[in-house]
Amino acid sequence: MHKRFGHDKTGLETRFDAQRIAFAPIVFQATRLLRSTGLLEAVEGRGAEGMTAAEAATETGLSSYAATVLLECGLSADLVAYDNGKFVITTLGAFIRRDEMTAVNMEFIHEVCYLGMHKLEDALKLGEPAGLRVFGEWKTVYEALAHLPENAKSAWLRFDHFYSDAAFPAASRIVLERQPKTMLDIGCNTGKWASLCLARSPELCASLVDLPNQLEMAMQNLREKGLGDRAVPCPVDVLDPHAELPSGFDAVWMSQFLVCFSEDEVRTILRRAGRALRPGGRLWILDTFWDTQRFDAAAYCLINTSPYFTAIANGNSRMYRAEDILALAREEGLALQTTHERLGIYHSLLELAPG
Amino acid sequence: MHKRFGHDKTGLETRFDAQRIAFAPIVFQATRLLRSTGLLEAVEGRGAEGMTAAEAATETGLSSYAATVLLECGLSADLVAYDNGKFVITTLGAFIRRDEMTAVNMEFIHEVCYLGMHKLEDALKLGEPAGLRVFGEWKTVYEALAHLPENAKSAWLRFDHFYSDAAFPAASRIVLERQPKTMLDIGCNTGKWASLCLARSPELCASLVDLPNQLEMAMQNLREKGLGDRAVPCPVDVLDPHAELPSGFDAVWMSQFLVCFSEDEVRTILRRAGRALRPGGRLWILDTFWDTQRFDAAAYCLINTSPYFTAIANGNSRMYRAEDILALAREEGLALQTTHERLGIYHSLLELAPG
Known part of the structure; x- marks a missing residue:
């Protein structure tokens, strides 16, 4: 793998980078407010001429004090520049205002x-x-x-x-190219994926796996689109390692699903997913793996979403590398056929088969 | 002023910088734990060879999961590099571990x-x-x-x-060079400054201004050092704009004091401080001004301490520029004589006189 993230730094840059991390929560909050209060918009509206903190305060309804504190934080984070008493938008400030x-x-x-x-x-x-x-x-x-x-x-x-849906159209073209007649959708969520595939492939039948409440919502959505007669709900708690899945499928599908489980749990899910395939079938895993990203910024976002899984979501999962998942799959007798890269935003589609 | 903080960036760098801010609180918390759990130390101990997440887990007593999540965050923030399954310390990681x-x-x-x-x-x-x-x-x-x-x-x-005391020795040499016989120490805190000056200048008498509780502690400290007989406590709440200060002093002193007050409050304090001087006397203001810093990293730390004053300390003060204070001083008839730069860590000493 090419060297990610780092570059050679001077001593001064190292010192500065350390303080950027030390004050990171402050800069985060100030940036958020520079955007939401309209300060970035006001400053950008004045173009290269810029505006004073007092003018920005008048335009946004903030106190002069509040505008000064936020704009100076923005200066330190390179969202605005400061010249002759006036704040001027930067490339980064304009980007953050819009993106x-x-x-x-x-x-x-x-x-x-x-x-x-x-x-x-x-x-x-x-x-x-x-x-x-x-x-x-x-x-x-x-x-x-x-x-x-x-x-x-x-x-x-x-x-x-924002992250989950963008990859579905491209992924469905790849999966349906193999003309599966039966598909097991593990962690079907709202049924969005099943709905897309059933609509695009009139001979396909889909079995949906999720918890009962979720399944009900998914089936309701499919029925509303006239696709309910080709969908079978299978209430299974995949966290129970003894809960078997139905079997004999041309395609087994999991989208942004394994990211919610610990490595041990992923292993038992892959084991059962492999057993659900008929001979010649394919296991498809659509996910956001940080090691398959072309851009460091994308890998950065994914890696730093892991602590959300730790502290908020479940305490034991993370944003995996494709290599992490493939290593677990190999242990369960599943071999990578192809990696389909860069679908939607950040996604890769792993195509696996027993062997 | 030279251009601070910014440099020309490519579109990719801009995107990355925006995400650095968006995930800043995560990187902050992960970095803090990389340091406090001993992970950075463990990885650095293996030098250029590096260590796997599993080895780092064993060495620190963390789970392999916890070590992986933190080390991958560290990779994204350039505290460690990743090569062939092993994490290796970077310059920034080593700096953050030690600084x-x-x-x-x-x-x-x-x-x-x-x-x-x-x-x-x-x-x-x-x-x-x-x-x-x-x-x-x-x-x-x-x-x-x-x-x-x-x-x-x-x-x-x-x-x-860490920030307040380092500048006192150098500042006292400058102030005492003018051989003041009387000094008014506004916001005397624990009496540390007065103690230093009284010890160094046997003919000096100091009047100490603070709230009663604080004054008691300061006087106690001075008495313990045998300096109490040349110190006079003056209980004044400077936030009351009608509370006058004693007058006729050769030197009036304020150290990291104005930073605790709003601009309007600073103005009334400067007005009364000026009136406390005898003809020929000097008003001395020691503080950390972001516009007098030589290094961007220092200005960055100071600016991003302002939101602490807003959200935690008092709701209305900030880390001022020297120019902010000097503008208010001019309104109150006080003129800058000299700026003594770079005392201790981040400090400047402003020398003012009526005129």
Whole structure:
């Protein structure tokens, strides 16, 4: 693998980078507010001429004090420059003001992760999502989701959807190219994937695996689209290692599913998923692996989502490398056929078969 | 002023920098734990050969999962590199493991600021330290200090002392060079400055201004050093703009004092401080101004301490520029004589006189 993330640094740069990390939570909060209060927009509106903190305060309805504190933080983080008493937008400031992915990430971190991340140490030592207690007494974020405060819930859903759905169209073309007649959709969630495949492939039948409540919602969605007669609900708790899956499928599918489980759990899921295939069938795993990313920024986002799984989601899973999953698959007698790279945002599709 | 903080960036770098800010709280917490759990130390101990996550787990007593999550975050933040299954320390990782200032800053941010910073928006809009409520119902951190949890209190004191004391020896040489016979020490705190000057200058008499409780502690400290007979306590609440100060002093002194007050409050303090001087006397202001720093990293730390004043300390002060203070001083008829630069860590000493 090429060298990621680092580059040679001077002593001064090293010192500065250390302080960037030390004050990171402050810069995060200030940046979020520079965006949400409209300060970045106001400053950008003045172009190269820029504006004083007092003018920015008037335009945004903030106090002059508040505008000064935030704009100076923005200066330190290179979101604005400062020249002759005036703040001027930078490339980074303009990007952060506009970029949807940055906004989705920041709101997810602020609303869902920020407070609980203070308990990361407990979570790592206990193997429990100790930060989830910020919201109440639940074992996993999945149980808690419906009960989260509105801001946290919508930030969670927006983050989840932003990354999960974009890869489905391209992935379905690849999977359906092999003309499967039967598909097992493990962790079917809202039924979105099954719905796409059933609509595109009129001879396909899909069996959906999830917890009962989730299955009901998925089946309801499929019925509304007139696809319910080719879908079979299979209520299985895959966390129970003795709960077998139905078998004989041309295709077994898992999308952003293994990321929710510990390595030991992933191993038992792969074992049973492999047994669910008929001879010649394929196991398809769509996920966001940090080691298959072309850009460091993408790997950075994925890696730093792992502590969310630790402190908030479940206490024992993480954003895996494709190599982590493939090593576990090999132990369970599953061999990689092809890796389909760069579907949607950040996704890779692993194609495996027993052998 | 030279251009601070920014440099020209490619589109990819801009994207990455935006995500660095979006995930900043995660990287902060992971870095803190990489240091405190001993992972950085373990990895550094293996030098260029490096070690696997499993080996690092064994050596630190963490689970393999915990070591993997933290080391991968460390990889993304360039604290460790990853090569052939092994993690190897980087220059930045080794620096963060050792550097005392980074440790002092990180613990201050984690223990004192982190949780309250979630309320930065409320604090800015209300002009109140809304984040202080994390610890209880107080109006300022100064009232709260004695009641903070032990970790928070010791992190606060360590941060405060790390920056405040280092400049005193050099500053006292400059101030005493003018051979003042009388000095007014506004915001005398524990009496450390007065003690230093009285010990070094046997003919000096000092009048100490602070709140009564604080004054008692300062006088006690001076008496223990045999300096109490040349010190006069003057209990004054400088926040009351009608509370006059004693007058006729050769030197009026304020060290890291104005940073605790809003601009309007600073103005009334400077007005009364100027009136306390005898003709030919000097007003001395020792503080950490971000615009007089030689290094961007120093300005960065100072600027990003401002939101601590907003959200935790008092809701209305900030780390000022020397130019902010000098502009207010000019309005109050005080003119800069000399700026003495780079005393201790980050400090400048402003020498002013009526004129």
